[in-house]
Amino acid sequence: MSRDFGYGLLAAICVSVMAATSVTASAWAGVPSAGCGDHHWVSTWSASPTDSVGAIGSEMPGGEQTYRIVVTPHRGGDSVRIRLSNRFGSEPVTFTRVTVGRQTLGAAIDPDSLRAATFDGGSTSTTAAPGTDIVTDPVPITVEGFEPLSISIHTDGRSRQVTEHASGNATSYYTPPGLGDHAADIAGDAFSHTTTRVPFVSQVDMPAPAGVSTVVAFGDSATDGHVAADFLGTPQVAGVVDQNVRYPDFLQHRLDEAGGEAVVTNAGIGGNRLLSDGMVPALGRAGESRMDADVLAQSGVTDVIVWIGMNDLGMPIGASYEQLVAGYTRVIDRLHDAGLRVHLGTMMPASNGLADGLTSFPPSDPVRVRANSWIRSQRLSDSVIDFDAAIRDPNNPGILDRRYASADNLHPTPEGYRLIADTVDITKFVGNDCTAAR
Structure with missing residues (x-):
């Protein structure tokens, strides 16, 4: 089992050139100033993407594998929507399955909390173009403030680039490449590698009064x-x-x-x-x-x-x-x-x-x-x-x-x-x- 403790080591070995990218505004329906309706979306967790890593010299090789990213929202709620980023990728990334559940221990999740995320009104998979972010449909799940949430992402292997936040200061998990889709696993056995980087996930929203x-x-x-x-x-x-x-x-x-x-x-x-x-x-x-x-x-x-x-x-x-x-x-x-x-x-x-x-x-x-x-x-x-x-x-x-x-x-x-x-x-x-x- 391996662990990466963040930006210092990564900065020392990183030699790739940073790509100039843009975020597709229409893909993320942010609310710059909340109105006075009964409920609106607020951001409860974020990690700013820094760069993209690939196969060479990386602990997260990219390609066909599953990531289980653990985030800690600052506010609780009864549903979430999740922002995924390919901001620094130079090729499309296809997310074939995304799930969310409350973390129990390590990579394991509460079986009663497992939920499938969808896109564009019901599709279970989506492709993020280079330089863009995408957002899931609302996912019904109850979570308390400061309760760890596990977001699992399976990618199809056609892209070997992972947009990340370089130092998440929290442990996330991923499988070896080629192991198949483990996004719906309750147990964490397949997630044999750990990292403190934050792959793909850049923001979590919850509805608020x-x-x-x-x-x-x-x-x-x-x-x-x-x-x-x-x-x-x-x-x-x-x-x-x-x-x-x-x-x-x-x-x-x-x-x-x-x-x-x-x-x-x-x-x-x-x-x-x-x-x-x-x-x-x-x-x-x-x-x-x-x-x-x-x-x-x-x-x-x-x-x-x-x-x-x-x-x-x-x-x-x-x-x-x-x-x-x-x-x-x-x-x-x-x-x-x-x-x-x-x-x-x-x-x-x-x-x-x-x-x-x-x-x-x-x-x-x-x-x-x-x-x-x-x-x-x-x-x-x-x-x-x-x-x-x-x-x-x-x-x-x-x-x-x-x-x-x-x-x-x-x-x-x-x-x-x-x-x-x-x-x-x-x-x-x-x-x-x-x-x-x-």
Whole structure:
């Protein structure tokens, strides 16, 4: 049995060229601003696609096999619809069978919960063209918030490309190629391989009553939930996998405890930059260029937490203060034009960050400090979240507080992510028109 612990190792070995792709808007009936009907769709889980992997050097060979992807929705409901992505594929992918069920242990599922997903009003299979996302019909299944859900996908073998999210921070399963269709299996015996990548599945929606809306947490590895296991920043600490200790997870718990009606989804990509594509495909396309696909396409979205920019400074050093400010301004304007509220976060310190810090972050720290000053003083965004002030060392503002720093001094620990979630002023999420009318 094999395991891949995420974007660090993948980024080191990945040599493919990132394809420029688009998302077919008509294929995904997102709800940019929820209306005041009795029910509407909201996004309850997401993982932004980063790249496509194939047979050579990959733990997920592609081809005819079955994947069982485990996701943890932040809100419960009595039905789901599932978004599948071939965004980075250069050839069509045919999904011959898709099922969904509640996870019990490992790859096994609750037999009473197994449901078949359909497409276009009843078809059990569908083909996703290169560069597109597709969506299932609504699937009736009852699931609670933070209850793991297993989505099983069988592909027919004609395509050997798998669009993925490079570091899912959760264990999913897949069969060896050529083993046949196991999407309807209750037992997990056929799923002999594990991965923390997220193949094909990019979003899960559930119906919600009037007033419930989606908050998208948009950013890089700090949003994705990376906790460094060594001073180089890779791999991910094994103990945080499957624990749901990302800051959006903690933020969802805060909202639930306060009786809030917002659902938080995760649009973070490890190594992602605001202004330019990642140095390797696994680090994702530039934050600016993925706004439509990873934010605006999320159902019921009303608010966006934008927390990104460190990798523009340190992978490698390059972005100037003026470039960052211009990028933030364009993103805020783009989201405001779509009718969304923007909550802009300050960048954390990392002057002693060992992954890139010895050569990049110390000389770029004055740019970070100046950019943070602009973030705090600007009035373009709807609010400011001062993550920097919350987690920096009170005696040395250029580094993380050591109580909350993981081994690379660049990524927080789980307790650090909890502190980051506690920094968010949840009263700023005023919801949709239904909420405002109350």
